[in-house]
Amino acid sequence: MSEAVVDLRSDTVTRPTPAMRAAIAAAEVGDDALGDDPTTRRLEEVTAELLGKERALFFPTGLMANQTALAVLGRWGGEVIVEAGAHVLNYEEGAAAALSGIQLRSVHTPDGLLDADRVRPAIRPVSKYAPRTCAVAVENTHLFSGGRVMPLESMAGVATLAREHGIKVHLDGARLWNACVASGHSPAEYARHADTVMVALSKALGCPVGSVLAGETAVMEEAWRVRRRLGGAMRQSGLLAAAGLYALAHHRAAISEDHARARRLADGIAEIADFSVIEPETNIVLIDVHQRVPGPSEIDKLLLFLEMRKILMIQFGTNRLRAVTHRDVDDAGIARAIAAFGEWAASQRRI
Ligand SMILES: Cc1ncc(COP(=O)(O)O)c(C=O)c1O
Secondary structure, eight states, rough: OOOOOOOOOOOOOOOOHHHHHHHHHOOOOOGGGOOOOHHHHHHHHHHHHTTTTEEEEEEEEHHHHHHHHHHHHOTTTTTEEETOOOOOHSSSHHHHHHHOOOOOEOOOSSSSOOOHHHGGHHHHHOOOOSSEEEEEEEEEEETTTBOOOOOOHHHHHHHHHHHHHEEEEEEETTTTOOOOHHOOOHHHHHHOOSSEEEEEESSSSOOSSSSEEOOOOOHHHHHHHHHHHHTTOOSHHOOOOOOOHHHHHSSTTTHHHHHHHHHHHHHHHHTTEEEEEESSSSSSSEEEOOSSSSOOOHHHHHHHHHHHHEEEEESSTTEEEEEEEOOOOHHHHHHHHHHHHHHHHHHHHHH
16 A cells, blocks of 8 residues: 655645534535524634634635734724734735735744734834834744744733733734643633634644634624625535534644644654754744755755655745644654655765
8 A cells, every 4th residue: 555645734734534524514504694604603603702702703714814803903004013924924915915005014033922022112103104003913823933832921911012002912823722732721811812813723623624713793793894895705604614613622632642743753853963953832843954065955855855755844944844743644654754854864975
């Protein structure tokens, strides 16, 4: 039997399990744009409760949910403060500017994590000549820094600062589930420090599609309009929401296994002299490849070498690879990935 692909490119590559497919098949549906899809409604209620918010809305993607939040909390010509590596700044096609006329102001940090002291200098003094600071958007876990967990105290500090200045807080919690497993805090403990919170169902939880945005009722009523404007009001979305409900009930417990596998992968690769690894806090491993000879990066050759052994990762910087663990990667897959890195190092020594 041929070996399975070990796909570590992202935690979005998971396939629905037979039980999740059965839940999808059995879902009761209606027309969600008309407000009567019972399964979507249930998913929104369950997620709102988990996050301790009044209301939640189901979205096809995290990007649309993030951008809806920025549109609602921000204003045309206004500014939203983000960390320099933030997803909303780097991976959302300039949507805040293109769709909502919002300028993103980036704060550079060594570890991707915002706190009150880092945000404070970026808040504009009130002036007729400067853009108005509307909101700060934090990301937990922080993708670009390798899935780092934002401490709850930092989140609380940012929220207090924001309140003092009359600005809002959005939490991009695409991987909030991972942050909660790693920190031991509940989703609601983090969410209480934000006006809007996005959580993904299509990462870590193994759903085919979907994210949820939560907040207070008035904010979410406005969000409903923005989602509609962006083309995100769906019809029989209960089929997709059923996967989310199933995953929230059955898949959160296994996230700690993804974290353990990420640590095992990191430890295994770190033992090989050709690589150094950023110690993972959650499910993302960043691997720096030491360049043996000056010249073009060896990453392309290494990626191809891995691909020939059915190990998939992506480049995440000039000499950096990213590997993300998830439900569809098991211990054997991690062992194969570590062995492939060892093989590569040995082959380089022979050259
Ligand atoms: C931190 C973060 N925010 C937002 C998103 C966007 O989610 P989606 O791919 O569902 O649009 C991603 C996707 O990878 C992400 O990693």
